[in-house]
Amino acid sequence: MTSDVFQPGIQSGRLSPEDYEAQFSDLHPPMAHHEALVAADRCYFCHDAPCITACPTDIDIPLFIRQIATGTPDAAAKTILSQNILGGMCARVCPTEQLCEQACVREKAEGKPVLIGQLQRFATDHLQARGVHPFERAAPTGKTVAVIGAGPAGLSCAHRLAMLGHDVVIHDARPKPGGLNEYGIAAYKTPGGFAQAEVDWLMQIGGIAFRHERALGRDVTLEALRAEYDAVFLGLGLGGVNALGAEGEDRDGVMDAVDFISDLRQAGDLAALPVGRDVVVIGGGMTAIDAAVQAKLLGALNVTLVYRRGRERMNASPFEQDLAASKGVRIVTHAVPVALHGNGAVREIEFEYVDDAMKGTGQRLKLSADQVFRAIGQRLVDGDLPELSVNKIKTDEKGRTSLPGVWAGGDCTAGGDDLTVTAVAQGRDAAMDIHASLTAG
Template sequence: MTLKQIGDIASHRLSQERLACEFSDVAPLLDATAAAAASSRCHYCYDAPCVQACPTQIDIPGFIRKIGNGNLKGAATDILSANPLGGICARVCPTEILCEGACVRNHQDDKAVAIGALQRHATDWAMARGESLFKRAADTGRRVAVVGAGPAGLACAHRLAMAGHQVSILDASPKSGGLNEYGIAAYKVVEDFAQREVAWLYSIGGIDVKNDVMLGRDVTLSALRMQYDAVFLAIGLGGVRALELEGETLRGVVNAVDFIEQVRTADDLASVPVGRRVVVIGGGNTAIDAAVQSRKLGASSVTMAYRRGVETMGATWAEREFAQTQGVTIVTHAKPVRLVDAAGHVTGVEFESAEGGRFVIEADMVLKAIGQVLDANPLAAGLLTLDGSRIAVDSCGRTSLDNVWAGGDCAASGGLDLTVQAVQDGKIAAESIDTFLAASAIKAA
C-alpha cells in the first residue's frame, strides 16, 4: 500500500463559498420572537435544578423571566454577575448534561427549555451594545498577578478588578482568551466573539495585560510573589499526552490541539492543510472538534477511534451525535498499537479490538487527542499533587504558598474540566484573594 493510494495532506480542498457555509455559526442567535417563545416554556422553579447543575450558579429562572418581560439588560446582568464569560459559555457549555439536562421539562415533554440559546440571546445583546453593566470599586492600592488569560484567569481578574484591586494579567499567547480563543472549534465561536467578550471584560478597568509573557521563561513565580500582594495561577495544561507508540513521530501525525489552533487562527480557512483520510485518536471534546473540522475542511473520510466504550467518553452524547451527522465515523473499543509507516509518512493506524483481534484504518493524517498534561517546569515541586499532574489547592483555590492561588485546568479543584468550571474556579479564588488582601490591609494598619 503506497502513500499515493492512501491520499495526501493538502490545502484548498474546498471553495471559499463552501468553507464559509461549513464554518458558519452552528447555533444561530434566537430572534426576539423565538426568544419570547422559548422563555415562555420555563416554569421558574423554586430551588431550580438547572441552577444547581450550573457550576457558576446563574439564576436561570430569573434571567429567563426577564427575557420574557423584555428586560434584556436585566437578564444579561443576572448572567454576567454570576459568569463574566456567560457569552462564550452559552456557546460551548455541554448544556445537555448541565442546566438543560436537569430541566424539569425533560420529564414532561422530553424537551428542555433552551437555556443555552436564551443565555446567548441576552449576553449577545449586551455585548453588541457595549453594555458595561458593572462598576469598579475605589482603588485599594493592592496588586494581584494573574498568570494565564484563559477562562479561570479572566474570571478571577474581573472579580478582583471590580473589588478595586489592580490586576496584571500575564499570558504566553499573543491574544487573551486561552482555550476560548485557541482551543474551540471555529464553527462554535464565530465572528471573533472570543475577543469581543475579552474586550468587554477588560472594560471594567484596573486590568493591565501583558501578552507573550511565559512563566518560567520571562518571569518566575518567586519574582511575582515578591512584586505582587497575591498571585493566581491559571496556566492551563500546556503539554500534550503522548501515544507512546511506534511511528508517533511520522509525518502526518499531529496534536489535535495544534490542529484546532491552526484552524482558529487561520486568516484563510482554505489554506489549512488536511488529509483525505483522517484518523482522530481520543474520545473527548477535543477529539470531536478536530474530527468535525477535518470533515468541514474537506477530508473524504474521518474516523474517531476510542479505546473504551461510549459510556466513558469525555464527549457528551450530543457532541457524538453532531459529529456523526457531519460524516464522522466513531469506532469504539479500539486500542491503538502502531502507526503504519511508508517512507516516513503515516499511512494508517493499527488497532487492537476488545476481542484481541487487530485491524488497520488507513490514514494520511492522524490527530492525537488523548488529553493534555501540566507543564510543571516553572512551578515549585511543593505546589503539585502527589502524582505531579495538577497544582494542589484547597476549596478556595489556595496553594501551599501563602499568597498563591490556582484554578482552571491546571488545578486539582475537583470540578469538571469545562470552561464554565474554570470560570467558577476563578471566581472562588478571587473571593478568597479579596478576603486575604482585606485581612492583610487591616493587619498592616
C-alpha cells in the first residue's frame, strides 16, 4: 500500500487510549490460584489419557494437572516444558478445543472439558515469572549446529540441541527472534511482550547465539552452512503470500494480512496504526481471523471476512469463527473475488458466489472497501533449498531432508500444518535425530 494516493477511509487514531487498552487486553485472563485448583480437580487422571495422544508434543497432561492439584505448579511446568519448550505460547494460541480438550473424557461425557490450555498457562507462567529455567546444559560436545529461522521450530530445535551440549547458531531474516510467535499472532493473544520474554527465558539454557537479518539465499548459502557447521536445521516458515488472481488487486489499500498483523505487533502506539472504515479480509484460516478481528478492534466500522468454501471447511476453528462474529466481523462464505474497483485506490471489491465444487453461480456480491487484506495462504519462498514436495521441503519422519546433514521442520516442510505446537514438536524431534547422528560411533 503506497502513501501517494489519497485514501480518506484509512485513518489512524480512531479510538481513545482507554479503548485501545481495553480492546487489546488479554483474550483469556490468567487463572488465579484457586481457579486453577478447581479446574484441576475436574481431571480424571486417565491412565490411557486420550488428551496425550491428541497433543502433537505428547505432553503428559494428567501428570501436570495432578502436579497443579497437589500444589506444585513448577513441577507441572517442567513436565510441560520437557516436551514443549514453548509451552507458555502454545497455552495461549494452540487450538486446544480441537486437540487435547476435544479428546478430553469430560468433553465426551459432559460437553465441558477440563481447561487444559488455561491450566498449562497457569503452570508455565508461574515458573517463568520466577525467572527459573528448569533445564541444565549437558557437557559440551564440541559440535556446532546452524539453525535457519528463529520461529517455533527453530527455537525448539535450538534449545534441545543446546541442552544436549551442542553449540547452536540461529540465523534469522528478521531483526528480532520469535518468527510467527513475534510477528504473526494476534496482539490480544500475547500482550505484554510475552513472545520476547519467552525467548529470553529459553535462552537461559546457554549455548545459543543469534545472527539477525541473515536470510538463506540472500546473506548465506546452504552450501556454506553445510561446510561450516556439523549439521543444519531449516525452520524457515513460509515467507511468500499467495495472490488473489483478481483484476485490480494491485490497487492501493490492498495488502497482505501477515504484514498488517506484523505491523500491529511491532507498533509502539496502536493509535498510530491506520485502519480502513470498510475492511474486507479474504481467507478462512487463522491469519484471516486475526486480521479481521484486529481491524475491528482498531476501530474499523465494517469488517467482512469472505471465504471461498463453507464455514465447516475453514481452517480457523469454530471457536475462532465465533470469536470473530462476537467482535462484529461479518463472515461471508462460498464467494471468490473477481475484481477490485477504484481510481488508484480500492473502493469496492466484487465477488462471485460459487457452489461446493467451486463452480461459479453467476450471482455477484459487491462490498465497499477502502482496505483489503489477502489471507489465502502462504508459500515457501524459492531459493537455496533441498528437494521439495508440493512446494515444501521434503523430509522423512525424523526430519531429514534429501541433503546429508540437513534437517527441516515446521511450516516449511511437507509435514507442517501451520500450528505452533506442531512446529515445536518437529523441531524437538529433529534435534534428537541430529544429536544421535552427531554422537554416533
